[in-house]
Amino acid sequence: MENESTRAVTVVGEKAAKRLRRRRSAVSKLGLRHWQLWLLILPGLVYLVLFCYLPMYGVIVAFENYSPILGVFGSPWVGWTNFRSLFNSYWFEIMLVNTLELSLYSLPVNTIFPIVLAFLINEVRHSWFKKSVQTISYAPYFVSVIVTVGMCYTFTDAGYGVVNKLFGLFGVEAKDWMYEPAAFNFIYILSGLWQGCGWWAIIYVAALSSVDPALHEAATIDGAGRFKRIWHINLPAILPTAIILFIMAMGGIMNVGFEKAFLMQNSSNLVASEIIATYAYKVSIAATGYKNYGFGAAVGLFNSVINIVLLLAANFGAKLLGKESLW
Template identity: 50%
Template sequence: MRTVEHSVAVEQPALTRQITTRRQSLAFRWRKSLRRHWQLYLLIIPPLLYFVVFKYVPMSNIVIAFKNYSVVKGIWDSPWIGLKNFELFFRNPIFWTLIKNTLLLSGYAILAGFPLPLLLALMLNEVRHRWFRKTVQLVTYAPYFISTVVIVSMLILLTAPRLGLVTKAFGFFGVDAPDLLGDPNYFRHIYVWSDVWQTAGYAAVIYLAALSAVDPALYESARVDGASRLRRIWHVDLPSIMPTAMIILILSVGSIMAVGFEKAFLMQNPLNLSESEIIATYVYKTGLLNADFGIATAVGLFNSLINLALLLVVNAVARRLSGSGLW
């Protein structure tokens, strides 16, 4: 018994010394890295401060979702009401309309916006005339720099019922033009395809960067084996950029409930409200216009939790099926 106690007493100081030595080694390596790369650490400080001040500190204010918030009493002195704000939102007759409109609009945007940039990048990668490739890249990439406000203004001018270019084109053929922005049935199509036109060139650049990293030896081997151009695209290009495509798809699906507020709100009018009212616009109207901050925060928190759940599920499915994921 004494022998066992003696061995344990001997092992404990040795274990303590080992832990202390390891900590000292880590501290020494950290100080050495700091002295060698202090410029890089200095560059990291501003973005870290940005995320802490503007992202993580405001997270504490989500308690408003569980309180009967009063501007006079402040966030922390307002009375707790538990899940009442969530219950009011779930019982709201517009709840399922908001969910449906948000899912349909965002899902439509993903289905239309995910494959087209990939296809554009594959076609540009096969173009051998440098001037033509650069011209197409410029034409497709330039709309990305146009602000959303300008894009919506262009859409309004093009689809104006009396003087719009689309109306004039229909009138040229003797056909009455539909009220594209006034008819709810056209809202999603205009929103999605204008968004594809604006962002396809930018998204294609990401795939082109991935294609530039493909080993030329793979193309040479495919040519030696007699593979046609389509076969090389299918068996070399697509597998090479699939990890990048899967990450972009995961991020897109993970933000499916966070479809852009600005464009939907600017395109919204009383005639298309049945299709254009989404969660983001509802939060804006409830929180800022009606000053009901508790319900607005509850809706925003609910939206974020759904996005997080979708992100985790899609990432797990992608890793199981393709071996690629965010983590």
């Protein structure tokens, strides 16, 4: 009797203890004792839900014939129709090629030039010269994209543009270059380089300045010349940074500056300047008649999917090479 009751008590006690333990571990797993931390991160989470995850969920309108009155839930489901009309569209091939071209040209340019600039800056011994070069070279980063494109328009004007005046010295015929499809990629990349090169070089300059000077001294004693030292010491020092930035850029390949391409676009250069993102915007939000949101969302989703695939591929490639990777 007595034994039984004590056993019952022990069993009950053990059960209670187990429950307590479970609850405690749940509390610590969710960090509920840190309710103040939850409160601190709450605004950030609400932001992500509203402006990142809700739009991700809203991607389902890509499979709908979206109507603003019926809303995301009420609009008729059309399956892959929007995608089919995208792939069959006359513009599809043109803008896919334009997007890829723009990215594939600017990616190496925007990787190599900042590295070269950083190497050159790293060789400078007079600090006043170094400082002025750096300060001036990233000034354009603070110029807005609207002003940059505006400058492109005025500089290349056939009438008074300074570019045409300079070209005139070499006997080149004056043209409105911003209206020439053939010049679009070149202007886009060159102006981008002007804006970003000095800025992107900052990271590499920092990576180079962290190289131990003893390495250079030792190499010099061993008879290595400047180029040998740059090749065998400086280049490996910046390689991890360069690879990470390259992978990140691959992930953004299809996001290639909508904001700038849109501003540089005009009716004359459309064959070169129409990229996927600008097309999505024009058929939906900016459309004057029927705003085909479903189709626009499908175009955008196509963009995002290619981005992810390229990012994963670049990361996988970097891993295969046994170098840095994102994860």
